Amino acid sequence: MTFPRSVDEALNDLAAAGPDAIPVAGATWVMRSPLRHEVMAPVYVALSGIEGFQRIDVTDEAVSIGPLATHDALAQKLPPNPDLKALKRASARSANPGVRRIATIGGNICTAAFAASDFAPALLSLDAQIEVRDKAGLEWLPVLAFLESRKSRELPWLVTRIIVPRTVRLSAHERLPMRKAGDYPCAIASVSIAVDDRGRIHDARIGVGAVEAAPRRWQNLEQALEGQPVDPALTETAARDLIADFTGRDAVDAPGWYRTSVLPVLLRRAFETIRTDYETRAS
Amino acid sequence: MTIELTINGEVRTVTADPRTALLDVLRDSCRLTGAKAVCREGFCGACTVLVDGEAVPSCLRPIGMLDGRSIVTIEGLAHFETPNPVQQAFIDHDVVQCGMCFPGMVMTLTAFLETNPAPSRGEVKAALSGNICRCTGYERIVDAVLSIQDMRKVSGR
Ligand SMILES: Cc1cc2nc3c(=O)[nH]c(=O)nc-3n(C[C@H](O)[C@H](O)[C@H](O)COP(=O)(O)OP(=O)(O)OC[C@H]3O[C@@H](n4cnc5c(N)ncnc54)[C@H](O)[C@@H]3O)c2cc1C
Ligand code: FES
Ligand code: FES
Numbered sequence: 001m002t003f004p005r006s007v008d009e010a011l012n013d014l015a016a017a018g019p020d021a022i023p024v025a026g027a028t029w030v031m032r033s034p035l036r037h038e039v040m041a042p043v044y045v046a047l048s049g050i051e052g053f054q055r056i057d058v059t060d061e062a063v064s065i066g067p068l069a070t071h072d073a074l075a076q077k078l079p080p081n082p083d084l085k086a087l088k089r090a091s092a093r094s095a096n097p098g099v100r101r102i103a104t105i106g107g108n109i110c111t112a113a114f115a116a117s118d119f120a121p122a123l124l125s126l127d128a129q130i131e132v133r134d135k136a137g138l139e140w141l142p143v144l145a146f147l148e149s150r151k152s153r154e155l156p157w158l159v160t161r162i163i164v165p166r167t168v169r170l171s172a173h174e175r176l177p178m179r180k181a182g183d184y185p186c187a188i189a190s191v192s193i194a195v196d197d198r199g200r201i202h203d204a205r206i207g208v209g210a211v212e213a214a215p216r217r218w219q220n221l222e223q224a225l226e227g228q229p230v231d232p233a234l235t236e237t238a239a240r241d242l243i244a245d246f247t248g249r250d251a252v253d254a255p256g257w258y259r260t261s262v263l264p265v266l267l268r269r270a271f272e273t274i275r276t277d278y279e280t281r282a283s
Numbered sequence: 284m285t286i287e288l289t290i291n292g293e294v295r296t297v298t299a300d301p302r303t304a305l306l307d308v309l310r311d312s313c314r315l316t317g318a319k320a321v322c323r324e325g326f327c328g329a330c331t332v333l334v335d336g337e338a339v340p341s342c343l344r345p346i347g348m349l350d351g352r353s354i355v356t357i358e359g360l361a362h363f364e365t366p367n368p369v370q371q372a373f374i375d376h377d378v379v380q381c382g383m384c385f386p387g388m389v390m391t392l393t394a395f396l397e398t399n400p401a402p403s404r405g406e407v408k409a410a411l412s413g414n415i416c417r418c419t420g421y422e423r424i425v426d427a428v429l430s431i432q433d434m435r436k437v438s439g440r
Contacts, residue, residue, distance in 0.1 A: 001284065001345075001348075024348070027343060027344065028343045031304060031342070032323070035323060035324055040302055044302060046300065046348055048348060096326070096412045097338070097391070097409075098325065098331055098338055098339050098340045098391065099343070101337050102339050102344070110314075178411075250433065
């Protein structure tokens with residue numbers, strides 16, 4: 001195990017050890033390798049000593065998040081503003097309290113094999129940008145491009161910062177675990193919308209997680225909602241009409257058909273939260 | 284790798300593969316078997332200990348990342364003859380059945396009550412969402428927690 005103090009040192013440690021080494025953040029995914037019948041990486045490069053990696057800065061323009069910010073730290077630090085509600089709820093409701101104290105946002109979004117990430121759909125709906133460093137230098141990627149690049153990007157690389165832009169928007173995050181809390185959600189919907197002067201939806205962004213193997217935006221539904229009122233029932237109906245856009249993933253926690261059948265309900269719940277915030281803002 | 288830890292107030296030096304789970308070091312090297320190895324994936328909470336005062340699953344903490352940290356296990360929480368208020372409430376309400384989950388329950392709730400000394404029923408349930416009990420049905424555990432009159436004594440460890 002190595003303990004680099006900077007990003008350059010971490011990349012050097014990873015390069016020196018070759019494919020045997022992996023970066024380690026909260027270790028909650030890597031410590032479970034044996035349960036997934038995977039070999040534990042021989043060398044861990046612990047990122048915990050890198051300056052600024054735990055930092056969360058909130059301004060009126062953006063939230064800047066270090067990759068080692070824990071779920072718990074984010075849940076506590078994020079303000080309750082409607083534009084950030086999706087991210088705050090993803091941080092506060094994912095996993096369980098003990099895991100939230102150690103698991104990090106960076107570890108969460110870097111795990112390509114994990115289908116039920118709460119952060120991935122939340123960051124998709126909030127149009128986040130991901131800073132990635134590798135030997136070629138620094139690159140900023142829209143979150144979808146980052147998520148899609150995870151398996152193919154040449155090693156070693158590190159996520160070094162996550163930026164969530166702030167604008168006048170309303171957001172919500174809904175998830176359905178099989179128990180009330182504690183286990184992986186079988187479907188997740190994250191929504192962020194702007195509302196125009198006539199009270200109509202504009203520029204909806206909808207992130208869907210856990211339903212398929214990889215999270216993605218639901219663009220057909222986003223288009224269908226453009227210019228519509230903020231109406232939870234109407235949104236659920238529109239989601240049902242378009243549900244064939246998804247092929248649900250069969251896994252031990254839930255069959256694929258179940259994931260797609262609950263997704264429209266999660267959209268309705270998300271829009272209930274959004275409508276309440278909209279009405280509060282308007283009054 | 285050699286790691287120095289303070290376990291239940293005692294400084295200990297452990298030599299182990301840095302990827303070894305804290306849980307295994309506690310149980311196999313330190314003979315502290317209160318923390319239980321059940322799921323080994325963060326779901327059940329039976330292995331919960333305090334690391335620098337925070338309740339975390341010890342099955343997911345590689346020992347190499349814990350150099351210099353302070354660990355409290357169920358064995359170090361209170362003296363056998365003077366249980367802490369959470370333990371006492373569990374005895375008074377006859378809550379424990381097989382007991383497998385209880386070391387983790389006590390660790391989670393002790394840390395929780397230190398930061399939230401007057402919780403609602405819903406908050407207690409949310410705090411326990413990472414501690415699974417196959418025997419009790421939880422309600423008596425929650426009753427016992429809510430019966431604790433002087434939460435300040437919880438932090439008297
Ligand atoms: C019981 C349990 C329940 C859970 N439930 C949920 C849930 O409901 N919702 C949810 O979203 N998640 C859930 N999780 C997943 C949890 O969020 C992940 O385990 C966690 O996010 C991984 O974070 P980590 O910091 O522990 O990462 P690690 O285990 O340290 O790393 C994970 C992977 O990411 C890589 N990595 C880490 N940081 C970086 C970086 N900065 N740059 C490049 N690569 C990096 C590592 O090499 C590794 O491959 C759950 C986990 C557990 C144990
Ligand atoms: S054994 Fe650690 S959480 Fe179950
Ligand atoms: S008392 Fe048996 S698992 Fe909780």
